[in-house]
Amino acid sequence: xxxxxxxxxxxxxxxxxxxxxxxxxxxxxxxxxxxxxxxxxxxxxxxxxxxxxxxxxxxxxxxxxxxxxxxxxxxxxxxxxxxxxxxxxxxxxxxxxxxxxxxxxxxxxxxxxxxxxxxxxxxxxxxxxxxxxxxxxxxxxxxxxxxxxxxxxxxxxxxxxxxxxxxxxxxxxxxxxxxxxxxxxxxxxxxxxxxxxxxxxxxxxxxxxxxxxxxxxxxxxxxxxxxxxxxxxxxxxxxxxxxxxxxxxxxxxxxxxxxxxxxxxxxxxxxxxxxxxxxxxxxxxxxxxxxxxxxxxxxxxxxxxxxxxxxxxxxxxxxxxxxxxxxxxxxxxxxxxxxxxxxxxxxxxxxxxxxxxxxxxxxxxxxxxxxxxxxxxxxxxxxxxxxxxxxxxxxxxxxxxxxxxxxxxxxxxxxxxxxxxxxxxxxxxxxxxxxxxxxxxxxxxxxxxxxxxxxxxxxxxxxxxxxxxxxxxxxxxxxxxxxxxxxxxxxxxxxxxxxxxxxxxxxxxxxxxxxxxxxxxxxxxxxxxxxxxxxxxxxxxxxxxxxxxxxxxxxxxxxxxxxxxxxxxxxxxxxxxxxxxxxxxxxxxxxxxxxxxxxxxxxxxxxxx
Numbered sequence: 235x236x237x238x239x240x241x242x243x244x245x246x247x248x249x250x251x252x253x254x255x256x257x258x259x260x261x262x263x264x265x266x267x268x269x270x271x272x273x274x275x276x277x278x279x280x281x282x283x284x285x286x287x288x289x290x291x292x293x294x295x296x297x298x299x300x301x302x303x304x305x306x307x308x309x310x311x312x313x314x315x316x317x318x319x320x321x322x323x324x325x326x327x328x329x330x331x332x333x334x335x336x337x338x339x340x341x342x343x344x345x346x347x348x349x350x351x352x353x354x355x356x357x358x359x360x361x362x363x364x365x366x367x368x369x370x371x372x373x374x375x376x377x378x379x380x381x382x383x384x385x386x387x388x389x390x391x392x393x394x395x396x397x398x399x400x401x402x403x404x405x406x407x408x409x410x411x412x413x414x415x416x417x418x419x420x421x422x423x424x425x426x427x428x429x430x431x432x433x434x435x436x437x438x439x440x441x442x443x444x445x446x447x448x449x450x451x452x453x454x455x456x457x458x459x460x461x462x463x464x465x466x467x468x469x470x471x472x473x474x475x476x477x478x479x480x481x482x483x484x485x486x487x488x489x490x491x492x493x494x495x496x497x498x499x500x501x502x503x504x505x506x507x508x509x510x511x512x513x514x515x516x517x518x519x520x521x522x523x524x525x526x527x528x529x530x531x532x533x534x535x536x537x538x539x540x541x542x543x544x545x546x547x548x549x550x551x552x553x554x555x556x557x558x559x560x561x562x563x564x565x566x567x568x569x570x571x572x573x574x575x576x577x578x579x580x581x582x583x584x585x586x587x588x589x590x591x592x593x594x595x596x597x598x599x600x601x602x603x604x605x606x607x608x609x610x611x612x613x614x615x616x617x618x619x620x621x622x623x624x625x626x627x628x629x630x631x632x633x634x635x636x637x638x639x640x641x642x643x644x645x646x647x648x649x650x651x652x653x654x655x656x657x658x659x660x661x662x663x664x665x666x667x668x669x670x671x672x673x674x675x676x677x678x679x680x681x682x683x684x685x686x687x688x689x690x691x692x693x694x695x696x697x698x699x700x701x702x703x704x705x706x707x708x709x710x711x712x713x714x715x716x717x718x719x720x721x722x723x724x725x726x727x728x729x730x731x732x733x734x735x736x737x738x739x740x741x742x743x744x745x746x747x748x749x750x751x752x753x754x755x756x757x758x759x760x761x762x763x764x765x766x767x768x769x770x771x772x773x774x775x776x777x778x779x780x781x782x783x784x785x786x787x788x789x790x791x792x793x794x795x796x797x798x799x800x801x802x803x804x805x806x807x808x809x810x811x812x813x814x815x816x817x818x819x820x821x822x823x824x825x826x827x828x829x830x831x832x833x834x835x836x837x838x839x840x841x842x843x
Contacts, residue, residue: 277532332409362404444516445479456555611793625776686722
């Protein structure tokens with residue numbers, strides 16, 4: 235029932251959208267620079283602090299006695315630099331409750347503020363001090379760098395107010411950073427919008443390097459402004475000679491399509507506060523036994539100081555999150571990419587709507603097979619509801635609302651039990667689905683054309699809804715929407731004769747490759763195995779990082795994939811003869827013989843109508 239000629243013509247708008255997107259490419263903004271020398275940051279003193287803190291506070295699980303004792307040490311060290319009247323910091327400690335890798339805990343956030351010489355919006359520097367494993371010197375290097383920066387700024391006049399924050403929960407949950415983002419503390423006038431930008435200090439001293447070293451990714455759609463990213467990257471190149479790398483096109487696209495950030499910059503960016511994470515070990519973070527280097531700490535500490543000086547003397551950073559896509563040395567704006575996506579949706583939409591109109595004229599049971607496709611989503615939705623209930627009941631224990639590194643919540647016995655329980659739930663819901671299908675009379679073999687069109691109609695509806703909320707996520711469905719059109723036209727394309735059932739299943743598999751590539755990207759970036767991927771998925775649902783509305787859309791999309799797989803695997807029924815179309819025997823006769831569709835030739839074109 236697919237009119238392939240109409241489908242090909244519907245690509246014309248895409249050509250115009252492609253031309254518009256080509257002219258929309260923009261150059262990357264130049265990095266800001268500073269004329270002040272960053273030599274005031276002393277790496278030897280900072281590494282001595284790091285080793286002393288590691289020895290004194292080896293166990294720093296969030297909310298633990300060691301974590302609280304270290305918070306007191308940081309507060310006293312900052313207070314020792316003098317009050318604001320003497321050029322030092324005004325220090326206070328705030329308490330916040332939040333979900334961590336230890337469950338619900340009350341945490342301390344130490345905030346130090348040094349006023350600037352102008353009323354320009356302040357700059358925020360954040361470092362978390364907690365760690366999942368004992369020792370974790372590389373993870374503690376951010377706190378050592380924060381203390382050394384405090385000594386520098388206590389003796390240096392700045393135009394902007396400098397706000398330093400030592401948080402807890404950075405090992406998982408980011409509760410301290412979430413408080414900073416939501417409360418707008420220490421900023422004149424209040425509100426997180428009163429901060430110009432934030433730099434999060436992660437692993438500054440580890441010896442293992444994994445690019446990119448400047449992470450702009452957000453827990454929401456978008457990332458830190460490109461000007462802020464390039465300023466910090468430029469400072470790293472100038473002070474360390476190390477190429478920090480930059481988010482690749484595919485990496486940026488993956489984070490735009492499915493926002494997932496494991497650093498504290500993620501929650502800051504999600505609230506609209508421009509923030510980047512500086513971390514030499516990249517997105518995966520350091521291992522607990524990662525050795526540290528004084529030279530590395532000095533170089534990256536000076537780079538951060540250089541970047542802060544550059545921001546201090548420059549106009550305000552844009553508060554708009556950057557959703558552009560890097561392409562070579564250019565960037566494509568988000569609106570141009572959204573235009574390309576909707577232009578690529580149009581051909582599939584036109585073909586499916588036209589096919590449904592033809593099916594309706596033939597009085598084909600489109601509604602029944604649409605409900606059948608929707609029912610294929612029920613097992614996935616039931617499984618998601620089960621995971622949500624596990625999270626709400628506390629059976630899983632700690633399930634932070636933001637993504638957690640596998641080193642913080644490893645795959646242990648509890649994780650294996652939870653994953654197995656979820657898999658069993660999925661299997662049982664599929665068995666229940668089979669009973670439901672037979673009970674309502676959907677057990678017979680569906681007409682591949684009508685059922686295929688109905689499946690595509692549901693998939694298109696889901697894709698359009700997703701495009702409205704996040705055009706980048708709709709990219710994941712584009713290959714499937716176009717490739718699976720062949721499932722709705724098996725006789726026209728002679729699928730059985732040309733490629734067989736294995737070929738049809740291969741078409742379905744190629745359609746889900748973008749989703750598989752997304753999972754593989756995050757698995758590589760975060761160091762996840764098969765079990766780690768399953769456990770992380772459970773945590774994202776149980777902790778609420780994937781909202782229930784998004785879970786419904788994901789269930790519907792997976793239901794369409796399941797329906798497409800069943801249609802591709804289903805054996806075809808041979809045509810009885812050329813006089814039967816869609817199960818209705820042609821009985822039109824003329825004076826001498828048959829005078830129905832095809833009597834003048836062009837049987838295929840006549841049957842399509």
